[in-house]
Amino acid sequence: MLFPIEHAFALMQFEKENVSRKIIHALKYKSRKKAAEILAEWTTERLNFKNEKxxxxxxxxxHPKKLKERGYNQLHLFTETLSEFYEIPFSHDLIKRNHYSKAQALKDRKHRLETQNTFSTTKSISGKHILLIDDVFTTGNTVASIAWEILKAGNNKVSVLVMAMDE
Structure with missing residues (x-):
């Protein structure tokens, strides 16, 4: 693997004209918050942490500007639903996005790779197993950048859960 991720889980494939793309775009850009709950419930039917909770x-x-434009972070409701089901706490403020940029979906592959200094941790955390949650895994740079920040913060482990994988 390109980065030290403990485990990685993906719910579905993200392809052009695929239902997964329509669901995630409705969630992200059309305020279809119910889609987050449905995807989280679907996740709970497929994901068993066993001894690796x-x-x-x-x-x-x-970024705060993007949050204001969109009105909500589509991943918060998804994360909160999983938190309740698995009885695992969540944090929406452990990581902050340092720079405003246009959506990854609007960038070409070269510009999607530019993630240096994009994220930082906001508080000290050590000795924890963090499940990092994202909607679409394309290049892996977003989750890798965040994972490195979490790992630099202390003796942590990082696993990743994404709604969809884009090839």
Whole structure:
């Protein structure tokens, strides 16, 4: 693997004209919050942590300007639903996005790779197993950047859960 991720889980494939793309775009851009709950419930039917239950759920943050534009972070409701089901605490403020940028979906592959200094931790955390949650895994740079920040913060482990994988 390109980065030290403990485990990685994906719910579905993200392809053009695929139902997964329509669901995630409705969730992200059309305020279809119910889609987050449905995807989280679907996740709980497929994901069993067994003895590897994370200590904390953390979703990829939006920049405050993007949060204001969109009105909500589509991953928060998804994360909160999983938190309740698995009885794992969540943090929406452990990681912050340092720079405003246009949506990854609007960038070409070269510009999607530019994630240096994009994220930082906001508080000290050590000795935890963090489940990092994102909607679409494309290049892996977003989750890798965040994972490195979490790992730099202390003796932590990072696993990743994404709604969909884009090839």
């Amino acid at each position: 994370p200590d904390l759920l953390v979703s990829v943050p939006l």
